Amino acid sequence: MDALPIIAGLLFEASLSMPSPSLSFMLNQLTGLLIGLLFLHRIITYNAALNRLAHSLKIGRAVSQLPARLHAPWTRTFATTRTIFKAESAPPPTQSISPLAPIGVNAALRASSDPKFIPRPKIFDEFSLKDRVGIVTGGNRGLGLEMALALCEAGARAIYCLDIASEPSEEWRSTQEYVKRMENGSRLVYVNTDVRDQKGMWEKVKDIGDKEGRMDVCVACAGIVKQPSDCLELPAEDFKEVLDVNLNGVLFTAQAAGRQMVRFGNPGSIVLVSSIAGSVALRGDLVIAYNTSKSGLLQMARSMACELGSKNIRVNTLSPGYILTPLVAAYMGTNTHVIDRWSGMNPMGRIGRPDELRGVITWLASDASSFCTGSDILVSGGHQSW
Numbered sequence: 001m002d003a004l005p006i007i008a009g010l011l012f013e014a015s016l017s018m019p020s021p022s023l024s025f026m027l028n029q030l031t032g033l034l035i036g037l038l039f040l041h042r043i044i045t046y047n048a049a050l051n052r053l054a055h056s057l058k059i060g061r062a063v064s065q066l067p068a069r070l071h072a073p074w075t076r077t078f079a080t081t082r083t084i085f086k087a088e089s090a091p092p093p094t095q096s097i098s099p100l101a102p103i104g105v106n107a108a109l110r111a112s113s114d115p116k117f118i119p120r121p122k123i124f125d126e127f128s129l130k131d132r133v134g135i136v137t138g139g140n141r142g143l144g145l146e147m148a149l150a151l152c153e154a155g156a157r158a159i160y161c162l163d164i165a166s167e168p169s170e171e172w173r174s175t176q177e178y179v180k181r182m183e184n185g186s187r188l189v190y191v192n193t194d195v196r197d198q199k200g201m202w203e204k205v206k207d208i209g210d211k212e213g214r215m216d217v218c219v220a221c222a223g224i225v226k227q228p229s230d231c232l233e234l235p236a237e238d239f240k241e242v243l244d245v246n247l248n249g250v251l252f253t254a255q256a257a258g259r260q261m262v263r264f265g266n267p268g269s270i271v272l273v274s275s276i277a278g279s280v281a282l283r284g285d286l287v288i289a290y291n292t293s294k295s296g297l298l299q300m301a302r303s304m305a306c307e308l309g310s311k312n313i314r315v316n317t318l319s320p321g322y323i324l325t326p327l328v329a330a331y332m333g334t335n336t337h338v339i340d341r342w343s344g345m346n347p348m349g350r351i352g353r354p355d356e357l358r359g360v361i362t363w364l365a366s367d368a369s370s371f372c373t374g375s376d377i378l379v380s381g382g383h384q385s386w
């Protein structure tokens with residue numbers, strides 16, 4: 001359409017230089033036709049634009065005639081957007097609700113305007129679990145016991161270790177004694193429980209709530225692994241057994257603790273112990289049930305985090321890499337050379353130690369991670385980076 005005026009102009013010019021009047025007449029007629037077409041096109045285009053304008057005016061009127069109840073949110077949305085983008089508007093409140101507040105830069109600003117305000121380091125206080133109460137399943141040994149001790153060292157009033165072993169291990173008893181001798185007011189308590197028993201879990205954790213009057217921390221750590229098996233041959237029973245402990249048991253644990261957190265209305269932190277096997281299949285280890293269960297935990301934590309966020313209950317997964325514990329020792333049996341294979345699978349060139357989870361579990365359990373939920377925290381020597 002844009003070329004039409006040019007073509008019409010060329011035709012008109014050609015008609016002037018035609019030797020025959022009839023040929024010149026024909027060219028003039030053609031030029032007229034093209035000009036007519038051009039006008040018609042313009043009229044149609046303007047008409048469409050006018051129609052669009054009329055339509056939007058009608059919508060505008062319809063919106064303004066909506067009942068106030070429906071109309072108001074629109075107005076609010078626009079107002080909010082404007083506020084956000086207004087350069088001169090004040091920043092949103094950023095002050096922590098922690099009893100330690102003011103903390104961070106706010107504390108520095110307070111100190112600069114208030115000569116009586118004494119600056120002091122608070123970062124480690126933010127990791128404190130003073131007076132908090134928690135449960136750790138699988139807390140009789142291995143990673144569970146290590147993390148339970150860390151929570152006691154961070155000042156928890158009481159950490160309950162829930163485990164299927166009818167009697168606590170020697171290792172557990174020594175750790176309990178150690179906690180007593182720390183004299184920081186913390187207690188390590190043993191409770192014989194099977195995480196697969198939903199009713200039992202709910203009842204036992206409710207008893208803890210009744211006794212302590214609060215519930216703040218839950219570490220769902222009990223887990224099992226079966227001997228390696230080809231995925232096409234794995235017996236149904238083996239698959240179900242692993243899912244029963246690693247997936248059902250973790251859900252029942254998180255439910256039991258979450259119910260008490262809601263009951264007492266205090267903020268809570270639930271940590272589901274997954275694994276690097278939740279994100280990647282363990283190379284060279286034929287443990288499809290284990291991998292599947294750990295992957296399920298990642299989604300379980302995200303789902304719970306979404307449902308419980310409004311109640312100020314945070315749910316995250318902690319995913320360790322290979323760490324030598326009784327579970328791993330039983331899995332490898334006499335094949336100790338697998339430690340070399342596992343060590344070669346991460347950039348740090350070694351497997352981890354149970355005590356290397358102390359910092360991360362204290363962070364996740366405490367207010368230092370108050371904005372962290374629905375996340376998977378990997379502590380693996382970088383296993384997943386390759």
Ligand SMILES: NC(=O)c1ccc[n+]([C@@H]2O[C@H](COP(=O)([O-])OP(=O)(O)OC[C@H]3O[C@@H](n4cnc5c(N)ncnc54)[C@H](O)[C@@H]3O)[C@@H](O)[C@H]2O)c1
Pocket residue numbers: 137138139140141142143144162163164165193194195196221222223224245249273274275276319320321322323324325326327328
């Ligand atoms: N060790 C590792 O390399 C590693 C790596 C990643 C993740 N994990 C996970 O960490 C968790 C702890 O592993 P670990 O290496 O300390 O194992 P572990 O075998 O030393 O400890 C597991 C504990 O869970 C308990 N338990 C098992 N079934 C139970 C049940 N039905 N009810 C209650 N308690 C039960 C056991 O009695 C044991 O005390 C597991 O979930 C495991 O999958 C371990």
